Amino acid sequence: MKSRLNFYAAAPETMKALEAVEAQIQASGLEKSLIELVKIRASQINGCAFCINMHTSDARKQGETEQRIYLLNAWRESPLYTERERAALAWTEAVTLIAETHAPDAEYDAVRAQFSESETVNLTMLIGAINAWNRVAISFRAIHPVRAKVAA
Numbered sequence: 001m002k003s004r005l006n007f008y009a010a011a012p013e014t015m016k017a018l019e020a021v022e023a024q025i026q027a028s029g030l031e032k033s034l035i036e037l038v039k040i041r042a043s044q045i046n047g048c049a050f051c052i053n054m055h056t057s058d059a060r061k062q063g064e065t066e067q068r069i070y071l072l073n074a075w076r077e078s079p080l081y082t083e084r085e086r087a088a089l090a091w092t093e094a095v096t097l098i099a100e101t102h103a104p105d106a107e108y109d110a111v112r113a114q115f116s117e118s119e120t121v122n123l124t125m126l127i128g129a130i131n132a133w134n135r136v137a138i139s140f141r142a143i144h145p146v147r148a149k150v151a152a
Contacts, residue, residue: 028122048134053144087114
């Protein structure tokens, strides 16, 4: 795969605006571990290798376990996630797949049972932002770093 263009060089002010949204989300009070789980899950759904690579690495640096990262795409079948995380992950899937789901009431009710109104808005903006990042990275074929192969 070959990168199509450097989107930071092509539109630096636009990318700074998206980075500003990211900074606001990071400062919103949402748990850092939750933010990374949401970013990974949305990136899995969208198939964004660049973002999956980045956010699994970021999650590990913040102390997330390998097991929870590996099982994230099957979170419903695992007891490793809290009720708050489950509500956020269900909302992540509903908002990421908005054209199909139309954000069902059941997922909204579950997220509201775990998150305040402002947290719900911040979570929804987080989901929107990672979806924007995924679409930029996928559209322009951003390539994640590749480690050299280890000799056999």
